[in-house]
Amino acid sequence: MLALSHLARRLDECDARGEIRGEVVLVPFVNPVGAAGWINGVLVGRNDLGGEGNFNRHWPSIGKSVAADARLALGADEIANLHALRRIIGEHADELPEGSEVQKIKKTALQLSFDADVAIDIHCDRDAIMHAYTYESIWPDVSDLCAQTGCEAVLLEDGTQDAGTSTDLFTGTWERVRKELGHLFPIPIGCHSVTLELRGQGDVGEAFASGDADALLKFLRRRGAVAGDPGPLPESLCEATSLAATDLLIAPRGGIVNYKVPLGAYVSRGTVIAEIVDPGADDPLGSAMAIRTRTDGIVASRTLIRFVPRGEIVAKIVGRVSLRSGALLEP
Template sequence: MTGEATSEPGRGGRREVIALPPVAPGTRRELTVLRFGTPGARPKAYLQAGLHADELPGMLILSILADLLAGAEARGEIRGEIVLVPVANPIGLAQHRAGFLLGRYDNSSTGNYNRDYLDLARMIEPRLAGRLGADAAANVAIIRAAMAEALAGEEPLTEVAALRHALLTLSHDADFMLDLHADNAAEVHLYTGTPLWPDAADLAAGIGARAVLLAELSGGNPFDEAVGGPWWSLARAYPDAAIPPACLSATLEMRSNDAVDGDLAQGDALALLDFLRRRGLVSGAAAELPRSLCDATPLEAMQQVTATAAGIVVYKAALGAMVADGDLIAEIVDPLGLTPPAEIRARTAGVLFARHSQPYAWSGKIIAKIAGAEPLPERTGKLLPG
């Protein structure tokens, strides 16, 4: 694993600290990992939060979940291996300016912390030639071993590269990988791979997702696709071999920083614990699964509602509203009164699941998102904002 790792008893099970390479003499940052259950046991779940370090709800949720898992472990209820990284980006968490935390982009490279992960499928595909067959379980073991070998051979040079490498090393062999994020002003929503639906339907229902966005390749190789995507990529490369989608990976957008609330976070942590119970990682009965609040839709069908002028955004559609094609979403008001308000309308029908929390726009700024059902002609190439 990247850097020096130390392990010690801590908050429920073992606390592991992975040192990141210093960027200057006298400096040091580290990644803290919380481990529950038996190392190497199956199934394995990996959950992280704060990869975008200025998105805070997930960090609180995993802090509460860690306490719940500590209690479960004390009662002998952990059946698999569970790895939590409540603060997945200590680099970004140190980036603040003028009283605001700015943890989405790396200050040194301006790169998005949730993009540009290693393409494990490309790295290991040549090593698998002639080794895969009709036994799916055997193939999964071979592929996971090849991933581990490839990661062990990497020597990241920068602090950010070392962080990405450490997170992939911790998660590449997971059966379940959940990456907790937050949007601006938003309802709970979820991104996952098309091959993982409807297997992930219980997760979406359990967390109360108002939108589920599906894609095999969203562009930019974000973390969830770096962990889950190699399985369907390798299945295409070796069509005669039995290669299942062996990791259910998803990005969970847990509302917004404006909705950081202890009661909400407690409910979210309990929902994640129930997911782990349903999937055999923790014994005991899960709560009854809530009714699903949405259908899954293609990421290509999500309208990124874009401003056409600069000014003050006055929203005309409520967060969580069902809108029709042509509905008025917002007006952009010129505070000098030199131009009439610009009307911004929906170009699809669906749920308005996210709005921008800063009601000021410039031409081209994304001010809202609508989960539609029909792919939009402009939604090609990179499907996620930078």
């Protein structure tokens, strides 16, 4: 949110100089309900206290119904199909329910973004390096964003997990329509969606936020939405890898997390990433249980909370060898 505050000022300045060439929709924060979710001085805004679950999941799934409505509206012209599908997706966005605050948030988000060429869902993780999630089908089309922002890991979903993320809504809707009707009509992917993790919560501050805003503005200039020279594109800091190759390290019991390697370290399979210390044991340090990674890769994220329950994800190691299937963002 701080990075977007800096970007908003830069865009206002660009607007005053007449440099806005496209349409840029900037939402300072998508989740005002979660922003009010405080318990005993701790912000627990990721999950709805009213019982509707994780704000970052369970986004509407409209691809099949859009495809059904689009069957008679599409033809041989891909550009015409792009516009027709955006119109139909917009109609479906308007028809989404809004019986609760959470439904209203997600409906409004789609109404603001259904016709976007690029939708960037900006977050920060708990304790993490700069990284991004996107679909295999739009890589390397969004590699300029990842290079410009200095991503040290890019995780690619194959689009089959249906994890209910924003990417599943924005890009996934187009993927579903192509799956249903692509054998009949030329159908582009009309929205390239990227979830961009601006490091971790402990990194929030002026230096990073200002630099990230500069990088996002350069991306907008490079894409022609804002006039001006973005300068040379930085070299990519990583290769994109399959999300299925990410090792989620799970606490085997509750206790104190004692990390043995730093964030961003490259590690080998079998390396002890952390230990879980039981402070109630007769010999707490002697009780430590090692958590080892199953892959060679980079330590991309960790938990900020150092006292964890059993089953908590304590780290994610981004590797190259497939390890998982199913809803890959969850244990």
